Amino acid sequence: MTYISFPPDRAFDFTAIGRLCIDLNANEINRPMEETMTFTKYVGGSPANIAIGMARLGLNTAFIGKVADDQMGRFITGYMQRQGIDTDNVVIDHTGAVTGLAFTEIKSPDDCSILMYRDNAADLLLKPEEVREELIAASKTLLISGTALAKSPSREAVFQALGYARKHGCIVVFDLDYRPYTWSSPEETAVYYNLAAEKCDILLGTRDEFDRMERFEPNPDRSDRVTAAKWFDFSAEIVVIKHGREGSIAYTRDGASHQARSFPAKVVKTFGAGDAYAAGFLYGVMHGWTLEQSMEFGSAAACVVISSHSCSDAMPTADQVRDYIERCARGEITAS
Ligand SMILES: Nc1ncnc2c1ncn2[C@@H]1O[C@H](COP(=O)(O)OP(=O)(O)OP(=O)(O)O)[C@@H](O)[C@H]1O
Numbered sequence: 001m002t003y004i005s006f007p008p009d010r011a012f013d014f015t016a017i018g019r020l021c022i023d024l025n026a027n028e029i030n031r032p033m034e035e036t037m038t039f040t041k042y043v044g045g046s047p048a049n050i051a052i053g054m055a056r057l058g059l060n061t062a063f064i065g066k067v068a069d070d071q072m073g074r075f076i077t078g079y080m081q082r083q084g085i086d087t088d089n090v091v092i093d094h095t096g097a098v099t100g101l102a103f104t105e106i107k108s109p110d111d112c113s114i115l116m117y118r119d120n121a122a123d124l125l126l127k128p129e130e131v132r133e134e135l136i137a138a139s140k141t142l143l144i145s146g147t148a149l150a151k152s153p154s155r156e157a158v159f160q161a162l163g164y165a166r167k168h169g170c171i172v173v174f175d176l177d178y179r180p181y182t183w184s185s186p187e188e189t190a191v192y193y194n195l196a197a198e199k200c201d202i203l204l205g206t207r208d209e210f211d212r213m214e215r216f217e218p219n220p221d222r223s224d225r226v227t228a229a230k231w232f233d234f235s236a237e238i239v240v241i242k243h244g245r246e247g248s249i250a251y252t253r254d255g256a257s258h259q260a261r262s263f264p265a266k267v268v269k270t271f272g273a274g275d276a277y278a279a280g281f282l283y284g285v286m287h288g289w290t291l292e293q294s295m296e297f298g299s300a301a302a303c304v305v306i307s308s309h310s311c312s313d314a315m316p317t318a319d320q321v322r323d324y325i326e327r328c329a330r331g332e333i334t335a336s
């Protein structure tokens with residue numbers, strides 16, 4: 001059964017809007033960052049990771065964002081281009097803004113955290129008038145990321161992109177991607193997440209992220225079905241709630257639910273799972289797979305990334321995801 005009809009014959013399968021930043025992942029792992037001395041630099045930013053994941057899976061991909069006018073901005077843009085991602089709508093800031101840094105701490109495979117330096121980050125300075133309508137008109141899918149709603153003018157740029165997407169029949173995916181550092185208050189988060197979610201076709205988030213959206217409409221049992229039902233009164237066709245190692249569940253407008261288990265993984269670090277999951281899941285949905293197949297593919301893609309040191313660099317190809325699934329089926333991979 002097809003839950004989403006993507007517009008055919010467009011130059012891009014997938015376009016993301018949001019932050020492009022730098023991950024600095026501690027090399028000395030399994031210890032607090034106070035004791036780490038060296039880091040490896042990767043392109044980061046949840047929407048960037050997802051776009052890289054989609055390109056790695058073989059989809060025609062573009063990005064809408066803003067980078068600093070410095071070596072880090074040029075590193076990011078060059079890396080995206082080497083992945084085959086169209087960066088014509090990646091704007092260079094000229095106000096002296098900087099690149100957001102995500103220092104990642106890997107205390108243990110299950111205890112990871114991210115220290116974010118995002119003051120005056122260039123990505124949040126993307127303006128509505130810098131969003132190119134023709135790019136969205138040429139895209140089957142637009143992914144928006146919650147953190148881009150945290151500050152103006154990025155917030156208005158996202159709503160401008162949403163307007164173009166609705167005008168041109170582009171399917172909108174909302175990856176909730178809540179990052180506390182960037183927001184002024186929980187109320188502000190809930191207001192803007194709800195305003196954006198009303199215009200989206202597919203919602204992807206964790207239970208905690210959906211809880212944050214429900215400040216004004218309590219869901220005391222934190223019911224996934226209650227959460228999803230609300231969005232079918234708006235534009236949503238699919239609502240996915242992710243539950244970490246416990247797997248994920250999706251609801252569709254027809255009232256059906258779809259579940260996927262997680263795969264075993266030798267976890268190096270937990271973050272990046274959601275980005276890889278989003279790429280793998282959307283890859284399946286865009287290929288007309290069942291939701292169960294798409295969620296399974298996303299789950300396996302997530303395991304490839306959490307078994308690696310990086311997020312962006314580790315985003316798998318379709319063959320690598322299939323190989324991971326097959327190796328698990330043969331019992332060759334067990335959970336750490
Ligand atoms: N420890 C794990 N072992 C196996 N699979 C996992 C693990 N953690 C996450 N996954 C897989 O990745 C999916 C998404 O992970 P999660 O629910 O943690 O989302 P997230 O919080 O958005 O991820 P991130 O940590 O990147 O922010 C899960 O539904 C599951 O399939």
Ligand SMILES: O=C(O)C[C@@H](O)[C@H](O)C(=O)CO
Binds near residue numbers: 049
């Ligand atoms: O999204 C961020 O700003 C942090 C990412 O760069 C990091 O790779 C991560 O947390 C992935 O979800």
